[in-house]
Amino acid sequence: MTAATHSTLFPRVPDSADAVLEGLDPEQRAVATALHGPVCVLAGAGTGKTRAITHRIAYGVRAGMLQPASVLAVTFTNRAAGEMRGRLRQLGAAGVQARTFHSAALRQLQYFWPKAVGGAMPRIVDRKIQLVADAAAACRIRLDRNELRDAAAEIEWSKVTRTVPSDYAAATAKHGREAPRDPAEIAQIYAMYEELKRERAVIDFEDVLLLTVGILQDRQDIAEQVRSQYQHFVVDEYQDVSPLQQRLLELWLGDRDDLCVVGDASQTIYSFTGATPDHLLDFRHRHPGATVVKLVRDYRSTPQVVHLANGLLSQARGRAADHRLELISQRPPGPEPRYTEYTDEPAEAEGAARRIRDLVAAGVPAGEIAILFRTNSQSETYEQALADAGVPYQLRGAERFFDRPEVRKAGAALRAAARFGGNDTLLEDAVDLPSQVRAVLSGEGWTGEPPAGSGAVRERWESLAALVNLAHDFAAARPDATLGDLVAELDERANAQHAPTVQGVTLASLHSAKGLEWDVVFLVGVAEGMVPITYARTDEQIEEERRLLYVGVTRAREQLSVSWALSRAPGGRPSRRPSRFLDGLRPGSTARAVEPGRSPSRKRLGRR
Ligand code: ATP
Numbered sequence: 051m052t053a054a055t056h057s058t059l060f061p062r063v064p065d066s067a068d069a070v071l072e073g074l075d076p077e078q079r080a081v082a083t084a085l086h087g088p089v090c091v092l093a094g095a096g097t098g099k100t101r102a103i104t105h106r107i108a109y110g111v112r113a114g115m116l117q118p119a120s121v122l123a124v125t126f127t128n129r130a131a132g133e134m135r136g137r138l139r140q141l142g143a144a145g146v147q148a149r150t151f152h153s154a155a156l157r158q159l160q161y162f163w164p165k166a167v168g169g170a171m172p173r174i175v176d177r178k179i180q181l182v183a184d185a186a187a188a189c190r191i192r193l194d195r196n197e198l199r200d201a202a203a204e205i206e207w208s209k210v211t212r213t214v215p216s217d218y219a220a221a222t223a224k225h226g227r228e229a230p231r232d233p234a235e236i237a238q239i240y241a242m243y244e245e246l247k248r249e250r251a252v253i254d255f256e257d258v259l260l261l262t263v264g265i266l267q268d269r270q271d272i273a274e275q276v277r278s279q280y281q282h283f284v285v286d287e288y289q290d291v292s293p294l295q296q297r298l299l300e301l302w303l304g305d306r307d308d309l310c311v312v313g314d315a316s317q318t319i320y321s322f323t324g325a326t327p328d329h330l331l332d333f334r335h336r337h338p339g340a341t342v343v344k345l346v347r348d349y350r351s352t353p354q355v356v357h358l359a360n361g362l363l364s365q366a367r368g369r370a371a372d373h374r375l376e377l378i379s380q381r382p383p384g385p386e387p388r389y390t391e392y393t394d395e396p397a398e399a400e401g402a403a404r405r406i407r408d409l410v411a412a413g414v415p416a417g418e419i420a421i422l423f424r425t426n427s428q429s430e431t432y433e434q435a436l437a438d439a440g441v442p443y444q445l446r447g448a449e450r451f452f453d454r455p456e457v458r459k460a461g462a463a464l465r466a467a468a469r470f471g472g473n474d475t476l477l478e479d480a481v482d483l484p485s486q487v488r489a490v491l492s493g494e495g496w497t498g499e500p501p502a503g504s505g506a507v508r509e510r511w512e513s514l515a516a517l518v519n520l521a522h523d524f525a526a527a528r529p530d531a532t533l534g535d536l537v538a539e540l541d542e543r544a545n546a547q548h549a550p551t552v553q554g555v556t557l558a559s560l561h562s563a564k565g566l567e568w569d570v571v572f573l574v575g576v577a578e579g580m581v582p583i584t585y586a587r588t589d590e591q592i593e594e595e596r597r598l599l600y601v602g603v604t605r606a607r608e609q610l611s612v613s614w615a616l617s618r619a620p621g622g623r624p625s626r627r628p629s630r631f632l633d634g635l636r637p638g639s640t641a642r643a644v645e646p647g648r649s650p651s652r653k654r655l656g657r658r
């Protein structure tokens with residue numbers, strides 16, 4: 051581990067509120083110091099939005115202007131929430147609630163259920179698809195697996211857009227949404243689905259938000275209790291907020307306006323689930339007194355990566371695109387993005403794995419490399435290729451690290467060893483903290499070398515290796531630390547859900563890569579049919595796919611590799627072509643003329 055890694059894992063806590071502002075540029079500072087009233091930050095990828103709001107909270111807390119417990123920071127994923135809590139802790143502002151809309155709502159619902167409804171909260175249904183299947187069967191409508199998935203998606207969309215079954219047909223028409231079947235049938239299944247849930251006394255994921263909204267709307271006393279707890283709200287990735295989440299936010303706020311939202315309309319990638327950048331883009335109209343800040347300096351990526359990102363955006367159409375901001379890289383130049391064509395998918399995966407192996411051998415930490423793909427089903431090929439190349443990888447998001455069974459067991463073992471101290475024979479030969487940890491974790495299955503192959507054994511090993519690395523970093527930052535200190539640190543991190551970085555290549559979908567960054571990013575499968583995905587048909591859907599690629603490109607700090615395969619399996623017909631979004635941007639291609647109002651792929655896709 052390098053000194054740089056130590057300082058990022060265990061940085062010095064700024065010694066004053068003003069010190070928190072160091073390391074922000076003037077616009078970011080404007081965000082951080084605007085502690086009251088509505089604030090809206092509109093800015094492109096990598097411009098420091100998340101950093102600005104994190105520092106804003108820390109500055110407010112450190113300056114004594116915000117009570118930690120009165121701040122609710124809403125992020126898009128549990129992982130992002132965990133990261134934010136970790137960063138706040140490093141800035142000396144622990145104790146702030148950072149959650150997703152869903153987890154914040156769930157917590158409130160569980161707390162207020164006995165008072166608002168009485169009894170215990172219903173169970174959250176774990177297999178929604180089965181419930182949709184039962185509903186369809188009860189309506190005597192036959193659906194295959196794909197249709198079931200589509201129907202479930204329509205029900206979800208209806209709920210987050212607050213559309214009741216009887217309005218479904220009209221709502222799809224109004225939103226130009228193509229219903230997967232006769233809208234009357236979907237509406238019927240939706241109504242039956244709701245009835246079955248009631249009968250079985252279960253609720254679904256969307257109900258958590260709907261019911262919380264319902265309670266806050268109906269019960270003034272409860273709404274007031276929530277409002278007296280939370281006085282300041284911060285929302286990251288606001289471009290992807292759904293109407294239902296927006297409603298919840300409004301209820302939390304009441305008639306107050308201490309709300310700070312940040313987002314990038316060009317990164318709207320969840321509109322298929324009912325999210326819309328309109329709330330972000332209309333913020334100033336709804337809050338005429340708002341402080342609006344634009345950030346254009348891109349601190350994340352090299353000029354080469356930024357050039358491609360700007361190129362992608364310049365071809366974008368639609369409302370989000372009208373608000374695009376040209377990014378200006380602040381980093382020294384790096385290599386040009388690489389474009390590689392392969393004959394088939396396994397060859398593509400092998401090619402990526404080989405290059406990654408070379409990068410790791412050349413000293414790039416595996417944790418600084420990511421492979422991003424459009425659909426989760428692409429993951430497996432890459433897992434195999436990485437395992438074959440002997441490269442460690444991680445699939446799971448870091449937020450659940452401390453929930454993993456092997457991590458819990460390892461924690462218990464470390465705690466026991468710390469309690470018995472030097473009396474433990476296991477620790478007799480271990481002179482320093484890292485070797486003590488290695489000795490204890492050897493009993494849990496940790497080995498100096500990773501086990502062969504992929505799968506569960508490998509994942510368990512990666513978790514233990516992450517703990518060993520953490521012990522190294524901790525000992526380097528605090529040379530006199532004992533095993534007991536480390537156990538305390540682990541407990542604190544588990545509480546803050548601040549997982550150590552597992553040293554492995556990240557495999558993630560483009561959707562789940564939102565907000566994250568790596569030194570080296572491999573965008574794989576960038577072919578027609580994948581990006582844009584076959585089922586993106588309307589112009590809006592195609593534009594969302596383009597934004598998804600933009601999100602992927604802007605995850606890279608230094609090196610970006612874009613690849614595609616001409617056929618799926620070895621020996622297959624080479625019928626694929628690279629994504630249209632790269633036309634005019636990758637070497638050797640020409641810009642494609644866009645026919646207004648018509649998606650160029652529609653005819654071809656129809657034949658599939
Ligand atoms: P995204 O749109 O992808 O969510 P973002 O706008 O939230 O991006 P951040 O993740 O906050 O951007 O920042 C991108 C990177 O730039 C981070 O590594 C961050 O630490 C760094 N960064 C941001 N602002 C500054 C700054 N003023 N000085 C140095 N580094 C910065």
Ligand code: MG
Pocket residue numbers: 099100101286565
């Ligand atoms: Mg961000």
